[in-house]
Amino acid sequence: MDTREIFERLDRVFQDVFDDDTIHVTPKTTADDIEDWDSLEHITLISAVEREFRMKFKMGEISSMKNVGEMASIIAARAKG
């Protein structure tokens, strides 16, 4: 799976979770850039990403990911399809 595909699929997940079709994520996107992305929505987001890519984040990763770029690298290393 290449980076472009990951970001396209992440876009769809983000748009779905935050109910906003205008969202387009980049490696530099952080929670500050998306209004509804708070600690509670982060839980919903993480489960949605895990479902989409059929993978699991490790506990430490959930709180330590600095931006969507870091999320994408973890997905690239671990996604099953």
Next chain:
Amino acid sequence: MVFADLFFIYVFLPLCLICYGLAKKLSTKNIVLIVFSLIFYAWGEPLWILLLLFSSFFNWFIGILIGKFRDTPRAKLAVGGGILVDILLLLIFKYSAFIVENLNAVSGAAIPVPQITLPIGISFYTFQAISYILDCYWETVDVQPKYHKFLLYLSLFPQLIAGPIVRYSVVEQEIDNRSVNATDLCEGALRVILGLAKKVIIANNLWSIVNTFFGKDITGLSVLGTWYTIIVYSLYVYFDFSGYSDIAIGLGRMFGFHFDENFRHPFACTTIAEFWQRWHISLGSFFRDYLLYVPFFGKPRKYFGLFLVWFCTGLWHGAAWNFILWGLYYGCFMLFEQKMGKKRMKKWPIVWKHVYTKLVIILGFGIFYFENLGQLGQFFLNITGISMIANSAPFTDPMTFSSLRNNIFLILFAILVSLPVLPKIKSYFLESKNDTVYAIGRVGSVAVCMVLLAVVSVLLVDTTNNVFLYFRF
């Protein structure tokens, strides 16, 4: 030992800085800091220092075990056992009396209530220790192989007693690699003085107002008097605790450590969620990372997690029902805002947003203040005017007016400083491209701090009790 004390400011701190400066190697500097930190703690807690030493050794050892048994079930056992013992120590030393009292009340038994004085700072350093072992287990930090370096992290006197709850990852690199230049020393000292001024000049004076009105039975206290005092109390808690955090962050800086900010002008918030992103940030982020995101029955549970976090936030503040109530009260508003949605709340008029948040926060501090539930009920009867309608309390009283008249400048000044005004003035001067304006800013900030230090010192000569509110947590 407390920060707002002439002995600390003029003897302990200078002595520590001199020894620190004289030490050539960083490893010696670290030893100096450990020795001074232990003296600092033992000054007020000659016995409980043993508990601090035990907790630090135990958690360091758990870290070693996690590293040794990495990726085996034994690592899970080590981290689980570690957290269990940490929580057990907290339960014994902080909550045993509360638990026994409630057990007695429910069952009618007469178990003797343990009389344990709270070891100062236990809530803070235990949370730091838990964050460390979990971080080791989740591999977000490296296991610290040297005990004395872990002891330095846990016992570092600037943050030992009342936070911020510094994460190991924040100081991990700086334990082995840090330097202090003239700017660090100067900026750190200015921050310490600012924190002392917040505590000694503002918070202490606000506290005497609170004590005049709330220091006795509040039955019969007027509606306006109750509102006035709880607003003053809200300001007091902010100045007391954020002043302490300023001192902690400033002291850390003077020794080359860069702690994260713990307060970012919380009263400027427009939602309750934002309030908690600005108030006691290190506690909120602790519960977010180590409780909210932790899976229960297979995965993180959003709403279960939310109320668990707020229950624990309340309980963390003290072993009494009002604190639990206070936590859950915030949990309800968090849920309300979550259901309302940020987008919809953003459309509210700005005045309404401020009225809503300030009302919630101020009434919340009422719950926070009254550990006696009878008095808490009376507080709500007074503040809502029900007491007045029932003819048991007046709308206003002369004492409130005279107190307001005498303290109006202090209160207005406190409100002004609690909003992001000072940083704006600071950045106007210090980010100016005009050399004269910049120079005025530099010299001015030092001059203001010197005056503040002089005032603080004079005020401290006459006061004997300067314990910070958060010492009891």
